[in-house]
Amino acid sequence: MSDALSVQDLSVAFHTRAGVVHALDRVSFTVGAGETLALVGESGSGKSVTAYAIMGLLEAAGQVTSGRALLGETDLLAASPASLARIRGKRVAMIFQNPRTALNPIRPVGTQIADVMRRHGGATWFNARARAIEALRAVGIPDPARRTRAYPFELSGGMCQRVMIAIAMAARPDLLIADEPTTGLDVTTQAVVMDLIAEMAAQTGMATILITHDLALAAERARRIAVMHAGHVVEVAETATLLARPMHPYSARLIAATPTAAGTLEELQSVPGALPDLRGAAIPACRYAARCDRRQADCGETLHPHEAEPGHSIACHHPLGVAA
Amino acid sequence: MTPLLELDAVSKRFPLGRRRLFAKALPPEVHAVSEVSLTVHAGETVGLVGESGCGKSTLVRLITRLLDTTEGTIWFDRREISGVPARFFARDTNRADIQMVFQDAGESINPRFTAADAIADPLRKLLGLRGAALQARVEEAATQCGLPLALLGRYPHQLSGGQRARVGIARAIGTHPRLLVLDEPTAALDVSVQVTVLKLLQQLKAELGLSYIFVSHDLNVVRLLCDRVVVMYLGRVVESGPAQQVFDAPRHPYTKSLIAAVPRLEGARPEAPRLVGDPRSPIDPDPNACRFHGRCPVGFDRCGTAMPALREVAPGHLAACHLND
Numbered sequence: 001m002s003d004a005l006s007v008q009d010l011s012v013a014f015h016t017r018a019g020v021v022h023a024l025d026r027v028s029f030t031v032g033a034g035e036t037l038a039l040v041g042e043s044g045s046g047k048s049v050t051a052y053a054i055m056g057l058l059e060a061a062g063q064v065t066s067g068r069a070l071l072g073e074t075d076l077l078a079a080s081p082a083s084l085a086r087i088r089g090k091r092v093a094m095i096f097q098n099p100r101t102a103l104n105p106i107r108p109v110g111t112q113i114a115d116v117m118r119r120h121g122g123a124t125w126f127n128a129r130a131r132a133i134e135a136l137r138a139v140g141i142p143d144p145a146r147r148t149r150a151y152p153f154e155l156s157g158g159m160c161q162r163v164m165i166a167i168a169m170a171a172r173p174d175l176l177i178a179d180e181p182t183t184g185l186d187v188t189t190q191a192v193v194m195d196l197i198a199e200m201a202a203q204t205g206m207a208t209i210l211i212t213h214d215l216a217l218a219a220e221r222a223r224r225i226a227v228m229h230a231g232h233v234v235e236v237a238e239t240a241t242l243l244a245r246p247m248h249p250y251s252a253r254l255i256a257a258t259p260t261a262a263g264t265l266e267e268l269q270s271v272p273g274a275l276p277d278l279r280g281a282a283i284p285a286c287r288y289a290a291r292c293d294r295r296q297a298d299c300g301e302t303l304h305p306h307e308a309e310p311g312h313s314i315a316c317h318h319p320l321g322v323a324a
Numbered sequence: 325m326t327p328l329l330e331l332d333a334v335s336k337r338f339p340l341g342r343r344r345l346f347a348k349a350l351p352p353e354v355h356a357v358s359e360v361s362l363t364v365h366a367g368e369t370v371g372l373v374g375e376s377g378c379g380k381s382t383l384v385r386l387i388t389r390l391l392d393t394t395e396g397t398i399w400f401d402r403r404e405i406s407g408v409p410a411r412f413f414a415r416d417t418n419r420a421d422i423q424m425v426f427q428d429a430g431e432s433i434n435p436r437f438t439a440a441d442a443i444a445d446p447l448r449k450l451l452g453l454r455g456a457a458l459q460a461r462v463e464e465a466a467t468q469c470g471l472p473l474a475l476l477g478r479y480p481h482q483l484s485g486g487q488r489a490r491v492g493i494a495r496a497i498g499t500h501p502r503l504l505v506l507d508e509p510t511a512a513l514d515v516s517v518q519v520t521v522l523k524l525l526q527q528l529k530a531e532l533g534l535s536y537i538f539v540s541h542d543l544n545v546v547r548l549l550c551d552r553v554v555v556m557y558l559g560r561v562v563e564s565g566p567a568q569q570v571f572d573a574p575r576h577p578y579t580k581s582l583i584a585a586v587p588r589l590e591g592a593r594p595e596a597p598r599l600v601g602d603p604r605s606p607i608d609p610d611p612n613a614c615r616f617h618g619r620c621p622v623g624f625d626r627c628g629t630a631m632p633a634l635r636e637v638a639p640g641h642l643a644a645c646h647l648n649d
Contacts, residue, residue: 264548
């Protein structure tokens with residue numbers, strides 16, 4: 001399978017008044033064409049920063065300090081602003097958390113879709129509105145001709161997210177980055193929105209990066225899962241493998257903390273400790289080391305990312321399920 | 325077992341506009357909560373679930389007596405509290421007995437109050453505590469919630485999400501309430517922290533003999549914590565019963581779709597039915613139709629002509645669906 005996106009050694013630092021925050025450190029992963037990869041982690045793990053860095057949307061304080069993000073032959077991190085503007089929305093599209101605030105509140109949704117259709121979708125001034133209606137119909141909005149004139153506040157959260165998906169799909173992108181696309185939506189709506197994204201991906205062969213804090217959602221929707229912790233990708237594996245045989249101690253903890261459809265409260269375990277301070281140079285090599293019960297001397301020295309078995313990468317010296 | 329809280333056919337309707345002077349018709353009304361009856365026994369945890377807009381929050385505000393009911397009665401410890409107007413309930417004898425933990429403590433705690441101020445505020449206002457007695461009670465509540473006393477001087481923004489959640493809980497248990505209403509207490513938390521907060525809640529309940537009404541959209545969490553669960557749809561209770569039983573064998577099509585939509589670590593159910601569309605308008609709904617009619621995957625003619633009553637389908641397990649007849 002060819003890679004739709006290959007991220008290699010991506011590091012991002014934020015320059016703040018309180019010092020330099022090393023938000024991402026040598027993040028690497030790939031997404032195959034037509035594949036769904038989930039980036040899973042708790043708040044502060046760097047999931048969204050990864051997406052923003054790939055899209056070239058980091059705020060001014062954030063700086064990519066190393067790495068490449070190859071979309072086909074193009075390195076998104078080295079692309080000029082002008083070429084990035086052509087790629088964004090056309091070859092890579094993004095769906096944001098909280099659709100109601102991500103849409104422009106003072107313009108009808110049809111106009112917002114038509115804008116993207118004209119910019120990236122090859123529509124002309126004359127047929128943009130018809131294309132917008134078509135796009136709304138494709139994402140399952142009833143009575144699309146009337147809905148094009150609706151403002152975001154007139155639509156429910158689920159409807160707004162469908163509009164976002166219609167905008168993202170306007171130019172049939174190669175890669176869709178969905179940043180917590182269903183947070184704040186009801187579970188019933190979440191299921192429908194996720195179905196829609198999967199359906200769109202299946203139709204166009206588009207790759208999807210699903211960013212979520214919900215391991216269960218990732219388990220249902222992604223073929224592979226990358227677990228992030230404090231700016232590191234600590235483990236990447238096929239979903240079933242990761243859930244059945246996690247090798248990184250943090251992944252195992254995260255699974256043990258997630259409520260399941262069976263099981264009791266007593267069986268759930270929290271993840272002890274907190275994220276380390278990512279400012280300055282004194283960050284331990286393995287950022288999970290301070291919370292880890294398998295810590296040894298070498299954990300503070302190097303990170304040790306490696307492929308433990310085919311298709312199963314971890315960044316750990318003393319993984320689970322391997323004799324120490 | 326004596327019921328601690330009892331609701332008998334409680335309704336809340338919000339009129340849209342005023343009645344015109346000589347107009348014959350009443351203004352349209354939003355039927356936020358319709359004929360809800362439920363009982364919470366001492367020491368019991370009752371989960372309240374449903375989509376946004378189903379009337380959970382209105383019901384909670386009726387129970388905590390922040391809103392007046394339109395119809396129906398609310399009994400707390402065999403005293404009718406629905407007769408006391410909401411604006412006088414702040415000085416009512418039962419005010420301290422019913423406390424609430426709000427969603428996202430980071431948003432609901434006054435940002436200019438330290439943790440100690442936040443916990444002390446209801447103690448001052450409801451119990452009139454001052455000085456050393458107040459101090460002792462604040463520290464007692466903080467300790468019960470596992471909040472280090474060293475953090476009491478901090479402001480909300482200086483606390484982590486888990487610590488803020490503990491402040492929100494400490495603030496609610498300070499007055500020694502008997503009923504705690506928890507509105508999505510862990511929605512803003514990461515899973516790693518959520519577990520500790522859920523365990524804290526279970527421990528507090530056992531230690532202090534509390535009863536909980538637990539409002540949440542996360543059914544996996546509701547199942548972990550609740551003895552009984554009440555499912556609401558568009559203002560009405562559609563199903564209620566022992567939590568495990570409702571989750572294992574739901575008897576209302578809405579509950580079935582709701583449970584099927586919850587993502588599972590074990591992977592998706594292959595046969596999961598999808599609930600499409602949005603709920604109908606809560607403005608003057610047809611009194612002779614099931615409120616789920618039109619969105620229901622298994623509805624039939626009768627659903628549009630008669631409102632199904634809440635009937636016992638198994639001991640202690642109620643459902644309102646014609647299919648159970």
